[in-house]
Amino acid sequence: MFYRLKKISLGNWILIGMILGIIVGLFLNLFVNNHFIKDIILIDNVFYLGGNIFIRLMKMLAVPLVFCSLVVGVASISDIRKIFMIGGSTIILYLITSLVGIFIALTISAIFKPGIGINLSTINQTSNVTLNQTMTDLVLNIIPENPLNALASSEMLSVIILGVIMGFILIKLSQKTPTLNNVFKESKKVMIAMTDVVVKFAPFGVFCLMAKTFGTLEFESIFPLAKFVGCIILGLLIQLIVVYPFILIIFAKVDPLKFYRKFLSVIFFAFSTLSSNATIPLNMNTLEEIGITRDISSFTVPLGATLNKNGTIIMQCVAVMFAAQYCGIDLGISAILTLIFTVLIASTSTPSVPFSGLATLTLVFTAVGLPSEMIGVMVGIDPILDSCRTAVNITGDSVCTIIVALKNKSLDRDVLNNKKEPNKLLKDME
Numbered sequence: 001m002f003y004r005l006k007k008i009s010l011g012n013w014i015l016i017g018m019i020l021g022i023i024v025g026l027f028l029n030l031f032v033n034n035h036f037i038k039d040i041i042l043i044d045n046v047f048y049l050g051g052n053i054f055i056r057l058m059k060m061l062a063v064p065l066v067f068c069s070l071v072v073g074v075a076s077i078s079d080i081r082k083i084f085m086i087g088g089s090t091i092i093l094y095l096i097t098s099l100v101g102i103f104i105a106l107t108i109s110a111i112f113k114p115g116i117g118i119n120l121s122t123i124n125q126t127s128n129v130t131l132n133q134t135m136t137d138l139v140l141n142i143i144p145e146n147p148l149n150a151l152a153s154s155e156m157l158s159v160i161i162l163g164v165i166m167g168f169i170l171i172k173l174s175q176k177t178p179t180l181n182n183v184f185k186e187s188k189k190v191m192i193a194m195t196d197v198v199v200k201f202a203p204f205g206v207f208c209l210m211a212k213t214f215g216t217l218e219f220e221s222i223f224p225l226a227k228f229v230g231c232i233i234l235g236l237l238i239q240l241i242v243v244y245p246f247i248l249i250i251f252a253k254v255d256p257l258k259f260y261r262k263f264l265s266v267i268f269f270a271f272s273t274l275s276s277n278a279t280i281p282l283n284m285n286t287l288e289e290i291g292i293t294r295d296i297s298s299f300t301v302p303l304g305a306t307l308n309k310n311g312t313i314i315m316q317c318v319a320v321m322f323a324a325q326y327c328g329i330d331l332g333i334s335a336i337l338t339l340i341f342t343v344l345i346a347s348t349s350t351p352s353v354p355f356s357g358l359a360t361l362t363l364v365f366t367a368v369g370l371p372s373e374m375i376g377v378m379v380g381i382d383p384i385l386d387s388c389r390t391a392v393n394i395t396g397d398s399v400c401t402i403i404v405a406l407k408n409k410s411l412d413r414d415v416l417n418n419k420k421e422p423n424k425l426l427k428d429m430e
Contacts, residue, residue, distance in 0.1 A: 021210025054205025074167020
């Protein structure tokens with residue numbers, strides 16, 4: 001019996017934890033009325049602590065893992081032009097997938113009209129969703145005033161820039177500072193080992209997070225907005241099971257089934273944690289198992305976690321069309337162009353806090369000229385939507401990473417096709 005349990009893969013354990021968490025959460029939500037047991041003991045303490053301790057551990061690993069891997073990866077590339085080519089091609093791919101997501105969202109909204117024929121008077125509206133960061137602040141904050149503060153605050157875009165700059169410096173000083181090079185290499189090995197240990201607790205963390213999410217889900221907010229929720233989930237599914245497989249087949253000649261079979265645990269993990277940053281360590285580990293070297297994934301994955309949010313963009317576009325249709329506002333060409341530009345910018349400034357997608361949505365609503373009070377009706381259903389869009393966000397990062405890796409000859413198809421162990425790949429890198 002114990003031997004059979006040991007043979008179950010981590011991905012399957014994460015799936016089991018997620019399903020059990022959903023079942024327990026729904027049971028507590030629908031059938032348990034004892035406030036002390038349900039809310040005070042389980043949801044607000046056991047599940048809250050279990051889930052958030054695990055997320056904090058993953059976020060704790062994300063910054064040093066990304067920084068050390070990025071420094072080592074950049075320093076190992078002798079041709080500086082290659083670094084700019086990797087960065088440029090990555091950003092272009094992220095932009096293309098984002099534009100496709102916008103097209104999907106606008107098309108679905110035009111066909112199904114989620115804002116027509118609904119009654120919002122029964123929904124408990126909450127409008128305390130704010131955004132304190134302007135576009136100017138976003139650009140300025142890319143360059144940190146204090147590098148240590150950027151690392152401590154997990155400002156991923158700043159961490160990427162610091163890592164790239166440090167890597168450039170080590171390229172120039174490689175002969176003079178071999179000890180420093182070795183420090184980063186050994187630190188990277190330590191962070192990878194720590195990630196392997198922490199990830200083993202993922203099933204329990206995922207269970208707690210799902211139990212809390214579904215234990216507090218406001219079903220009375222979902223039913224009046226079923227059409228709106230359905231449009232968003234449909235758009236996310238099209239991006240996940242149509243657009244991404246198409247990209248893999250056409251541009252990478254990669255079998256989508258092989259990719260998703262190995263990547264499914266990361267999708268479940270992202271769905272449960274609602275955090276792209278917390279998913280970075282597991283994402284990079286899984287991409288290595290797919291056959292991608294860390295000198296690529298250490299750059300593209302954290303960059304994608306900050307800039308490439310296809311799921312968030314789909315949600316925000318549908319939300320804008322929903323609000324416009326409900327208010328009877330006809331968005332012209334100029335408003336649509338403003339919407340496209342604004343969601344591309346706003347998605348990059350999404351903070352790692354609850355209701356983050358809704359927080360940046362205020363910027364989009366203001367730019368298009370819609371009443372931001374409409375966002376309040378979406379708060380009750382945001383936890384489940386946040387789970388779905390985070391799963392799509394991180395999948396888009398990895399699909400684009402495969403294309404970039406293939407272009408730079410950093411994809412080992414033998415590993416992808418299970419003809420070679422990923423551990424062997426790690427040894428080759430070192």
